[in-house]
Amino acid sequence: MPTPSEHARLSVEARLGERARTAWPQIRQLHVRHRGAFAYVEAELAHGERAKLMRLRYTGTVGKRWGFALYLAGSDRYEDTVLPTGSPSGTPAEALDCACRLHLAALDI
Template structure:
């Protein structure tokens, strides 16, 4: 999955992996510095969840402003 920012820049976020049920998916986050995907955990610590859970987590990692 990719996101398109307001300025038109496209940012890679993640990819989903089927985990055996329609509502159970694993995901891997994209790391631009190494140009690769790495398996990730949800904030709950679970390696699987719904696609919406994975997208929410990836967006927080890649698109949220850092705390100041």
């Protein structure tokens, strides 16, 4: 499994941050931590709560397509998931939009 370079890690963080700022006003800040081929994304919400959202898996292309897994709060794990486009991978923005639609709606914010 390929491991992202520092450039790829910074690129995905920038893309996610930009998407959160433009599309998700409920999010005060995104927190991204990297471990091997994975980027774990958590949102700090406007009222101070933090919510785990998703995990991205690096596929070897900087900023293009990342594997997508949703965080399942009930089981405290990540589950590989298909995006609304029908693909198991997509851009970081597509993945963030999908995760936010599900998680932020569940929080009713």
